[in-house]
Each structure stands twice: as structure tokens, then as C-alpha cells.
Amino acid sequence: MATIHYEADLGLIRARKVAILGYGSQGHAHALNLRDSGVHVRVGLHAGSASKAKAEAQGLTVTSPAEAAAWADVIMVLTPDTGQAALYQEAIAPHLTPGKTLMFAHGFNIRYGCIEPPAGVDVSLVAPKSPGHRVREVFVEGGGTPALVAVHQDASGQALALALSYAAALGLTRAGVLETTFSEETETDLFGEKAVLCGGASALVKAGFETLVEAGYQPEIAYFECLHELKLIVDLMYRGGLSFMRYSVSDTAEYGDYTGGPRLVTEQTKAEMKEILKEIQDGRYATAWIEENRTGRQWFEAQRAADHDHPIEQVGRKLRGMMPFLDPVEAPAPAVKA
Numbered sequence: 001m002a003t004i005h006y007e008a009d010l011g012l013i014r015a016r017k018v019a020i021l022g023y024g025s026q027g028h029a030h031a032l033n034l035r036d037s038g039v040h041v042r043v044g045l046h047a048g049s050a051s052k053a054k055a056e057a058q059g060l061t062v063t064s065p066a067e068a069a070a071w072a073d074v075i076m077v078l079t080p081d082t083g084q085a086a087l088y089q090e091a092i093a094p095h096l097t098p099g100k101t102l103m104f105a106h107g108f109n110i111r112y113g114c115i116e117p118p119a120g121v122d123v124s125l126v127a128p129k130s131p132g133h134r135v136r137e138v139f140v141e142g143g144g145t146p147a148l149v150a151v152h153q154d155a156s157g158q159a160l161a162l163a164l165s166y167a168a169a170l171g172l173t174r175a176g177v178l179e180t181t182f183s184e185e186t187e188t189d190l191f192g193e194k195a196v197l198c199g200g201a202s203a204l205v206k207a208g209f210e211t212l213v214e215a216g217y218q219p220e221i222a223y224f225e226c227l228h229e230l231k232l233i234v235d236l237m238y239r240g241g242l243s244f245m246r247y248s249v250s251d252t253a254e255y256g257d258y259t260g261g262p263r264l265v266t267e268q269t270k271a272e273m274k275e276i277l278k279e280i281q282d283g284r285y286a287t288a289w290i291e292e293n294r295t296g297r298q299w300f301e302a303q304r305a306a307d308h309d310h311p312i313e314q315v316g317r318k319l320r321g322m323m324p325f326l327d328p329v330e331a332p333a334p335a336v337k338a
């Protein structure tokens, strides 16, 4: 049974100075939620950072990552995973004196041995099971998102209590903070995003859309059927599990669920999921991703560019533009053209 924390002593984190390195999806949410919970926060950003103006506009103090790391008792690393090892060497390690705490929102660099902190510091992880923008929005609404907590090094004997206090300041204990290890967090997170949440879901949505459009149906209908309505269906699962979704949809849809699902997600699909998990566990997947970044991310940027103007994206932009109540947003244009 998982150990789940719903309470923590906020006083511990309020008594520390916290540096948030990075101000992207997670960084802005952590910095703002901590600040609103009465914690002393500074943001560390590299020279020329596009995020700097946003952080300053929110009233946050922004310095270089090295200055923030030198100032802080707790250093939370919220920059992209594959750049963290270099940032650690340049800006964090020189200031990681005994008694400080190094924190992550994902265990990648510790799990795969890219960062090896010195003895004498605490190393922990608070990993929201949520995109950063929701971590902020749900906190502002008075709720919280679930999260995982893990300790890699406990020099002070207080590493878990401090990480839980940090999580509470983010609102995460309102939903539950599950104790885990860096390995379990890293491997399950990489598996979930690759096989189900991002890889699996977007491939399913695109294949459904393409099947309908190639058969001559209108792209607008295919968009609503395969992308827009998926959110509404997942919302039912989110609130009441698969059973409530099946209760809310028609019996005809439920019959389609039982007859269609197993034809698409077959034993072969599950065998591929197991292979994906094995590659994550033995480090092949992490090595490939680190190498892709080291060699300039050409393949990655080409995938991003190709999907940016996929027909489902073109028709989606037009339809969302007619529904301002959805609060439509545009992702930045890809760095390269398709």
C-alpha cells in the first residue's frame, strides 16, 4: 500500500530561502504557489531568457542561476531534463554547501547518474502528477494536484519532512503526496508519458482523425469526434473512473467500448508497452534522449514541426477560435519549418 501524505508542516519551508531554477511549465507554478504560501523565493534564469520578463511581471526577483543557488537554502531544478547536468556543474555545484537541499520535479538526472551531488546535502524530489499550468490553476482555485515525493540523500535527517512541507506550499498535499523512490518516479513517469498520456493518446487521436477524413468525412466533425470530445470523456473518468464514464455514455457507446478497445489495444500493443518499459529501465531510452540533445535535436525538432501543421491542428485552431469560452491558447511556432 502506498504511503500518502495529506498534511505537512508548512513552517519548515517558510523558514528557508528557495531558489527556483527555470520559469517554464513547472517553474512558474512552483515559484508562484510558494510565494503565495508565504515562502521566500527567487527565480534563477540564464542570460537572455524569454521567461525573465514573465517572472518579473509577477513581482518575483530574478537573478542568474548561480546567484540564486548561492543565496538559497533549497535549490529546486526546473529546467529541461537534458540541460540539468551542465547547469548543475556550472551554477549549482559550486554553491551546494553542506546543509543545503537540492530538489527535482523528476528523477531523470539522479536515476541515470548524470548528476552526483556531494554528501552533506539533502537530495529530494517533489514531482506533481500534472502539467505545471494545472499545478498553478488548481492551486488558485483552492485545490491541489497529486504528486510523488522521494528522498535520494538525507544528510539532515529532515529531507522527507522538508520535501513534504515544500509540497504542501504548492497545494499538493490537498490531493495527496505519495512516497516513492527516484527510480520508481522516473521509470513510471517516462513510461506514462510515452505509452499512454502523450505518445499513446496523441497517436490514437491522430489515427482516428485521419481514418475519418481519409474516408471522406468532414475534418471539423472528425476534430470534434476524436480530439475535442476526448477531453469530455476523460473528464468523466477523472471524476468517477471508467464506470462513471460508461454510465454517462449511451449503452451503444459502451458496447463500442468493449468491442473496439480490445481490437486496437491488443496483446501485441501490450508487448510493445513492455518493451518500452524495458528500454526505460535499462537506460537505453534515456541514453537516446540525451544523445538527441547532444547532437542538436534535429529529429526532435522535425517531429515537432511536422505535427504543428497537421490537418487536425489546422482545423482545431479555426474551431477553437469560435469558442473563446474554452480560453484557447497557441503553442509557440516550432524552431524549424516542416
Ligand SMILES: NC(=O)C1=CN([C@@H]2O[C@H](COP(=O)(O)OP(=O)(O)OC[C@H]3O[C@@H](n4cnc5c(N)ncnc54)[C@H](OP(=O)(O)O)[C@@H]3O)[C@@H](O)[C@H]2O)C=CC1
Pocket: 021, 022, 023, 024, 025, 026, 027, 044, 045, 046, 048, 049, 050, 051, 052, 065, 077, 078, 079, 080, 081, 083, 087, 105, 106, 127, 128, 129, 130, 131, 132, 133
Ligand atoms: N512540464 C511539466 O508539467 C512537468 C515537468 N516536470 C519536470 O520539471 C522540470 C522542468 O520541466 P518543464 O517545466 O517542462 O520545463 P520548461 O521547458 O517548461 O521550462 C524550462 C525553463 O527553464 C529555463 N531554462 C532553460 N535553460 C536554463 C538554464 N540553463 N538556466 C536557467 N533556466 C533555464 C527556461 O527559460 P527560457 O524558456 O526563457 O529559455 C524555462 O523557463 C523537468 O525536470 C521536467 O521533467 C515534472 C512534472 C511535469
Ligand SMILES: CC[C@](O)(C(C)=O)C(=O)O
Pocket: 128, 129, 130, 131, 132, 189, 192, 193, 197, 198
Ligand atoms: C505527462 C507528461 C509529464 O510527465 C507530466 C506533465 O507529468 C511531463 O514530463 O511533462
Ligand SMILES: [Mg+2]
Pocket: 128, 129, 130, 189, 193
Ligand atoms: Mg509526469
Ligand SMILES: [Mg+2]
Pocket: 106, 189, 190, 193
Ligand atoms: Mg514527465
